[in-house]
Amino acid sequence: MQFTLQQIADALGAPAEGNTGLTIMRAAEPADAGPTDLAMAMAPKYAQALERGEARCAVLWEGADWKAMGLEGAIFVSRPRMAMAGITAMLDQGQGGEAGVHPSAVVDPTAEIGENVSIGPLCVIGPRARIGAGSVIGAQCHIGMDAVLGENSFLREMVSIGARALIGDRFIAQPGARIGGDGFSFVTPEVSGVENARKTMGDVGGAKAQSWLRIHSLGAVEIGDDVELGANCTIDNGTIRNTVIGSGSKLDNLVHVGHNTRVGRDCLLCGQTGVSGSVEIGNNVVLGGQTGVSDNIFIGDGVIAGGGSKILSNVPAGRVVMGYPAVKMATHTEIYKAQRRLPRMAHDVEALKKAVFKQSPSD
DSSP states (O other): OOEEHHHHHHHHTOOEEEOTTOEEOEEEOGGGOOTTEEEEOOSHHHHGGGGGSOOSEEEEETTOOTTTTTOSEEEEESOHHHHHHHHHHHHOOOOOOOSEEOTTOEEOTTOEEOTTOEEOTTOEEOTTOEEOTTOEEOTTOEEOTTOEEOTTOEEOTTOEEOTTOEEOTTOEEOTTOEEEEOOOOEEOSSOOHHHHHHHHTSOOTTOOOOOOEEOOOOOOEEEOTTOEEOTTOEEEOOSSSOEEEOTTOEEOTTOEEOTTOEEOTTOEEOTTOEEOTTOEEOSSOEEOTTOEEOSSOEEOTTOEEOTTOEEOSOBOTTOEEETTTTEEHHHHHHHHHHHHHHHHHHHHHHHHHHHHHOOOTTO
């Protein structure tokens, strides 16, 4: 896969100068770039490393003096990360195979396979499953009965999609993603200590020890268009209604979404985030890494939660939160500052106590 410097500039809608006919084979860090590489030097601090490489061309910031850097050509961008999205999309060689079904795959005769679909080794496609045209199913994937996978989707190796899942177009799932496991939903014949503790904030009452009985998952998982799941991401089936992931949302590695939860459009759920059951998450919500969300609450549109936040109650739209329990980020910062002052305050209080209660020599 190769492009000219001008072709890349045109795709980005960015200006280029110099020898724009240079052939580009791959992108590279400035210090590692060779003669056919495009050096990623989109800020002055990265450009300093160009002299350690052999790049003939680079992506630079607007107004950069490319000739002084010894380059033969350059592309100029105003938004580096947006440029990275375009460049990496062009140069990505992918991991999909050629269209066709591998001899070791097991495809139920009632399954519907679209045109130009690639199904890799040891895959299992269940009864009445439907796979959209142009999709790539990696090795050892499983697609359950009555599941629907949209067009131009890409499953890496060992992805499993449970029965009755409904997934839109251009879906991407990284290795080991699991869609449609049963929800973690159990009940005891009588009121349990957990139920009492939640009501009383700590008192288990007279609840006796009991065995847990499973509540079966009759719902499935429904995923919109342009959704991406990270490696070992898990999404549980709904109990009665479907668990839903809205179009354009991206879930990082090791993210868990519990049963009945509904995630809105264009959300980002970062690594190791865990969302409990029956949570309503709005559109354009960002949950930082290791965020935890309690069950049966809502998170409004545009909420941003800092990494490690533990959201235990409803969050109104547009709020930025952080901490455990999660509060407004400004409030969390004040709490943190106060905590850091506690040792000094304790020392001062101890000194005051000694001064106040110190007995005079006449006593």
